[in-house]
Amino acid sequence: MPERDEVQADRWDAIRGRMADRLRSMRGRGRSQAQLAWELDELGFHISQSMVSRYEQGLGEVPLTLERLVGWAMCCDSLSSAHLRELLELAGYALPFTRGDMKQFDDLLRRYRALSRPDQIVLRRRMLWHLLGLRPRAGREQPA
């Protein structure tokens, strides 16, 4: 294993337990791991229920990327939560939005929940791109 990967692996080992606590808290009791995995899949992430479970137990082997963390929080309607803030801090990521901004994103997500499922998926995927500061590529949107 190249040296930099050892460092990355060691760093992940050091933080994944704390990450797991926050991931569990972020999901809360009202949302099952299966539901979360399904919503993440709809958003375009290939994360199974067993992977959700492993990450929530601190057993995930690959570090969670910024995209996955933000997607995870989106599916938990927790973009403005302290848990996401702490997760990003632990992982060394940052988003260019204030807490008030993130609350606006959560409010909009709640409005999306009132839409039909296919429309929700389209808009949530778009929102993810805006959150990450990217413009969706033409033709990237897949049928829901």
Added chain:
Amino acid sequence: MTRLALTDDTRRQLRDRLRFLPTGGEPALQTLRLRALLEELDIHCDESIDLQDLDAVLLASSHGTEALVAARLDVEQRHVAYARLVARLLVSDIHAPIDAKMEYAVAQNGGSTREREEEAIVLGLARALVHGRLESAPRPLYEDVPKLSLAFTPRSAARSTLGGLHRWSVLWYKRSDLYRRLRARPRVSEAIGRICVALDGGTGLVA
């Protein structure tokens, strides 16, 4: 608070260009004009979206503005959808850091009085755009008009009166179906145009 990519200046440019947008032609051509207008203002348009219940969505954030239009729409429906997006941009407040304005296929009855009034204005202005008769909607929606003020000279008093009439017009336009229908009639639009010329003589604000 993060700022939107869509600025007041963009909306002002949209108002300015809209007044000189050619009218007439097939719906497909008119749609193309509206789309080009939005894209000139750096609003990315996408007509390939699989929206089920929504006809279109305007999504604005600090990273850009997108006009998403449902792929299932036929040519005329797409024209109406673009007109509604343009009207929405002119009429609605769009909040940072992200906001989405949704154009539903079926009219929504819920919402606050303010939201219902805003919807009425957007639909009225969109109808005016679709029919190529911008003058059938109140002028303050698409151009600068004199303001109601305390005025003492004959000229400023006339302009102030005109400003008051414009305020009254917008107020009733958002509240009254009857007024919206009346306002859209060619004879009424023409009469209002003549009143504007009489009270604002020579400034070129012709209906």
